[in-house]
Amino acid sequence: MSTPYxxxxxxxxxxxxxxxxxTSVLVIVPSALLGVVIGITAGVLRVYGAKPVRWLADCYVSxxxxxxxxxxxxxxxxxxxxxKIGGWSLVLDPIEAAILAFGMCSGAYQSExxxxxxxxxxxGQIRAALALGMTTRQAVTSIVLPQAFRRALPGCGNxxxxxIKYSSLASIITVNELTGTATTIxxxxxxxxxxxxxxxxxxxxxxxxxxxxxxxxxxxxxVPGFERPRT
Amino acid sequence: xxxxxxxxxxxxxxxxxxxxxxWTAGLICGSMLLGLALGVPLSVLQVYGPKPVRRAVSLYVWxxxxxxxxxxxxxxxxxxxxxxxxxxxLTDIGLDSPFTAAVLVLGLTSSAYQSQIFRGAIQSLPGGQxxxxxxxxxxxxxxxxxxxLPQALRLSIPGWSNEYSILLKDSALAFTIGVVEIMARxxxxxxxxxxxxxxxxxAGIIFFALTWVGVKGLSLLENKVRIAGYTRQGAV
Amino acid sequence: xxxxxKPAVPILEARxxxxxxxxxxxxxxxSLAIGRGKVKVLIGPSGAxxxxxxxxxxxxxxxxxxxILLEGREIDKKSKKELCSFRQQVGMxxxxxxxxxxxxxxxxxxxxxxxxxxxxKLDATERxxxxxxxxxxxDKASLYPANLxxxxxxxxxxxxxxxxxxxxxxxxxxxxxxxxxxxxxxxxVIRDLAQGGMTMIMxxxxxxxxxxxxxxxxxxxxxxxxxxxxPAELLGKxxxxxxxxxCAKISELTGEAGDGEAGAxxx
Ligand SMILES: Nc1ncnc2c1ncn2[C@@H]1O[C@H](COP(=O)(O)OP(=O)(O)OP(=O)(O)O)[C@@H](O)[C@H]1O
Ligand SMILES: [Mg+2]
Numbered sequence: 016m017s018t019p020y021x022x023x024x025x026x027x028x029x030x031x032x033x034x035x036x037x038t039s040v041l042v043i044v045p046s047a048l049l050g051v052v053i054g055i056t057a058g059v060l061r062v063y064g065a066k067p068v069r070w071l072a073d074c075y076v077s078x079x080x081x082x083x084x085x086x087x088x089x090x091x092x093x094x095x096x097x098x099k100i101g102g103w104s105l106v107l108d109p110i111e112a113a114i115l116a117f118g119m120c121s122g123a124y125q126s127e128x129x130x131x132x133x134x135x136x137x138x139g140q141i142r143a144a145l146a147l148g149m150t151t152r153q154a155v156t157s158i159v160l161p162q163a164f165r166r167a168l169p170g171c172g173n174x175x176x177x178x179i180k181y182s183s184l185a186s187i188i189t190v191n192e193l194t195g196t197a198t199t200i201x202x203x204x205x206x207x208x209x210x211x212x213x214x215x216x217x218x219x220x221x222x223x224x225x226x227x228x229x230x231x232x233x234x235x236x237x238v239p240g241f242e243r244p245r246t
Numbered sequence: 247x248x249x250x251x252x253x254x255x256x257x258x259x260x261x262x263x264x265x266x267x268x269w270t271a272g273l274i275c276g277s278m279l280l281g282l283a284l285g286v287p288l289s290v291l292q293v294y295g296p297k298p299v300r301r302a303v304s305l306y307v308w309x310x311x312x313x314x315x316x317x318x319x320x321x322x323x324x325x326x327x328x329x330x331x332x333x334x335x336l337t338d339i340g341l342d343s344p345f346t347a348a349v350l351v352l353g354l355t356s357s358a359y360q361s362q363i364f365r366g367a368i369q370s371l372p373g374g375q376x377x378x379x380x381x382x383x384x385x386x387x388x389x390x391x392x393x394x395l396p397q398a399l400r401l402s403i404p405g406w407s408n409e410y411s412i413l414l415k416d417s418a419l420a421f422t423i424g425v426v427e428i429m430a431r432x433x434x435x436x437x438x439x440x441x442x443x444x445x446x447x448x449a450g451i452i453f454f455a456l457t458w459v460g461v462k463g464l465s466l467l468e469n470k471v472r473i474a475g476y477t478r479q480g481a482v
Numbered sequence: 483x484x485x486x487x488k489p490a491v492p493i494l495e496a497r498x499x500x501x502x503x504x505x506x507x508x509x510x511x512x513s514l515a516i517g518r519g520k521v522k523v524l525i526g527p528s529g530a531x532x533x534x535x536x537x538x539x540x541x542x543x544x545x546x547x548x549x550i551l552l553e554g555r556e557i558d559k560k561s562k563k564e565l566c567s568f569r570q571q572v573g574m575x576x577x578x579x580x581x582x583x584x585x586x587x588x589x590x591x592x593x594x595x596x597x598x599x600x601x602x603k604l605d606a607t608e609r610x611x612x613x614x615x616x617x618x619x620x621d622k623a624s625l626y627p628a629n630l631x632x633x634x635x636x637x638x639x640x641x642x643x644x645x646x647x648x649x650x651x652x653x654x655x656x657x658x659x660x661x662x663x664x665x666x667x668x669x670x671v672i673r674d675l676a677q678g679g680m681t682m683i684m685x686x687x688x689x690x691x692x693x694x695x696x697x698x699x700x701x702x703x704x705x706x707x708x709x710x711x712x713p714a715e716l717l718g719k720x721x722x723x724x725x726x727x728x729c730a731k732i733s734e735l736t737g738e739a740g741d742g743e744a745g746a747x748x749x
Contacts, residue, residue: 078450078454081411081453081454082415082449082450082453082454083414083415083416083417083418083419083429083453084415085418085419085421085429086418086432086446086449086453089429089436089442089446090442090446090450093436093442093446094436094442094443094445094446097440097441097442097443098443180312180313180314180315181314183314183317184316184419187316194314194316194317194320197317197320198320201324207320207324207325207328208325208326208329211317211324211325212321214320214321215318215321218312218313218314218317219308219309219312219313222311222312223308223312372578372580372583374576374578374579375580375581375582375583377537377542377576378574378576378581378582378639378642380542380569381542381573381643382569382570382598382642382643383566383567383568383569383594383598383646384566384594384597384598385562385566388597392593393582393584393593396584397582397583397584400584473583473626
């Protein structure tokens with residue numbers, strides 16, 4: 016007979032998953048940041064960019080939203096080294112490939128919300144700001160962005176929550192984050208149900224905490240008329 | 247990288263890769279329908295049910311939306327279904343097949359998401375119609391069936407089309423438990439031909455095309471069931 | 483009415499209805515009884531509880547306490563079946579029509595005949611067409627609510643209620659969501675109904691119109707019926723009633739009658 020669940024959890028599973036958790040955080044945080052930066056850039060370009068730039072940004076978004084994330088992860092990790100330009104090629108280690116894949120994909124989704132936020136600000140407000148003597152730059156930074164940011168926050172925050180869940184795909188390219196560690200433990204102990212259900216609880220906790228933080232942020236920034244649509 | 251080699255590899259791989267479309271389509275159809283079959287009653291219960299039932303539905307939604315698909319696949323395939331399929335009487339009904347596990351996971355998760363789509367649609371309907379139906383002597387069940395759902399389902403089609411493209415992408419994860427859909431075939435053929443770049447492109451294009459077909463189909467459906475002058479806010 | 487042997491049983495009777503909403507008492511022990519073919523008109527300031535009363539009368543809002551009797555029989559609101567069959571016999575017209583947006587005018591009228599009364603499609607269609615004709619909309623049967631004017635929507639709603647052969651109709655400000663030029667078409671349908679002997683309880687701000695139809699006015703304020711009586715009594719010159727003061731104010735605002743006299747009110 017194997018050890019009882021709680022003993023197993025204390026001695027083996029929890030310490031292992033804790034280590035995996037750190038790796039997960041190491042993947043999630045940089046890719047979330049990367050995603051936000053790319054998302055804002057692409058979103059702004061899609062609204063205010065010149066026509067060819069807008070077109071390029073649109074292509075990027077539909078490409079990365081239109082294909083499964085696993086295929087993208089596979090591409091960055093397995094296929095990228097095969098692309099040789101002038102005899103050079105880029106080989107990424109698993110964590111780097113995961114961060115790049117998640118960041119690029121997340122950025123495409125983020126840009127949708129940024130774009131929506133920007134478009135929701137009526138042109139009239141910019142005109143009003145200019146009429147008050149502001150420069151275009153001042154109008155954008157002090158009138159448009161603060162509003163667009165509030166409008167985009169719920170969507171962008173949700174995207175980060177998705178990112179937490181999809182970070183589990185890093186295990187497919189051998190990153191030993193939460194899911195990767197759990198798979199190893201399950202293989203070694205043959206206690207699949209217990210290991211994977213516990214893993215599920217870890218993700219539930221992560222996602223719930225993130226949703227709660229997001230809510231706090233929204234409340235802190237809330238202005239009448241910018242309430243999040245209650246779900 | 248030699249383009250003609252890459253191109254030939256892509257062309258040669260096409261029949262095999264396209265063979266995965268059937269599996270992908272099966273996964274999507276199965277899980278969309280399962281998600282619909284569970285999602286509609288869940289949404290009705292969440293809007294009209296008594297408080298404990300509403301709580302239970304919220305809990306269900308929280309569970310399935312909070313656990314990554316990949317982890318659910320492992321829980322179901324390596325855990326629950328593997329265990330269930332050893333129980334007497336359950337050995338020969340295909341519970342331990344990867345396809346079953348994938349449809350179950352994708353469908354249950356989708357039911358959680360779909361229930362929220364329907365719930366939003368139900369709640370966006372003007373409340374007076376339910377009252378009017380009751381005033382005519384309909385039972386709540388009749389009113390929901392004949393007045394609320396026909397409208398809510400129409401309003402849900404855009405959300406549904408979004409759900410389709412999410413399911414399509416998530417279905418690629420089924421390769422991790424051995425369903426030989428597109429992604430699985432892409433991986434195996436990439437490792438035998440050493441042409442991962444062109445294989446990734448082929449797979450990407452196939453997924454892209456499938457997204458387009460489904461979204462187009464659903465928007466045709468939306469037009470077909472459209473009612474004159476009917477918008478999201480109900481009658482104008 | 484003055485049947486000496488036995489007093490006629492009222493079609494609908496409410497006893498001591500009490501309803502509390504959000505902490506305040508919206509109906510404070512309201513009682514009423516209405517006989518066959520009579521028209522009662524509820525008037526009173528906004529927030530008096532008229533809509534609440536009408537919705538309590540068919541249990542769309544269950545009253546906290548009190549009884550409701552249809553032809554002398556108390557309705558047991560706990561019995562779903564009894565409730566549904568009671569509601570079939572009590573037609574209701576809403577201020578904002580509440581047509582089913584996904585169904586054409588014809589289907590709106592037909593749906594309850596088929597689902598609730600279990601009529602076949604042919605019979606139900608025939609009946610629905612007849613009701614639409616009665617409200618003057620035979621040619622609009624195939625239109626969806628979104629393509630009907632407000633007055634037409636309200637007439638469809640009336641046809642929908644009439645198709646159920648109600649014993650009594652409850653009308654909650656049937657014309658107050660309508661543009662002024664559309665009010666007339668709905669009022670004339672209501673007038674026809676009253677003249678045809680339909681029993682009705684109607685909340686309205688159309689004082690002069692309802693004065694010409696009503697057998698009784700009930701003036702509500704803060705959840706209570708503070709005055710009731712025939713229009714002539716309440717609106718009579720120098721009656722000093724609250725009703726008259728209220729009507730004078732409305733008339734002033736709408737310019738319906740310059741001096742608020744009963745005679746003018748009656749137009
Ligand atoms: N759900 C509710 N919760 C709390 N208070 C309510 C609710 N519904 C109605 N009320 C209150 O009950 C009172 C009566 O409302 P009701 O709609 O019956 O008035 P009314 O006489 O029909 O007015 P109107 O002429 O404006 O239609 C109002 O003061 C209203 O604010
Ligand atoms: Mg009212």
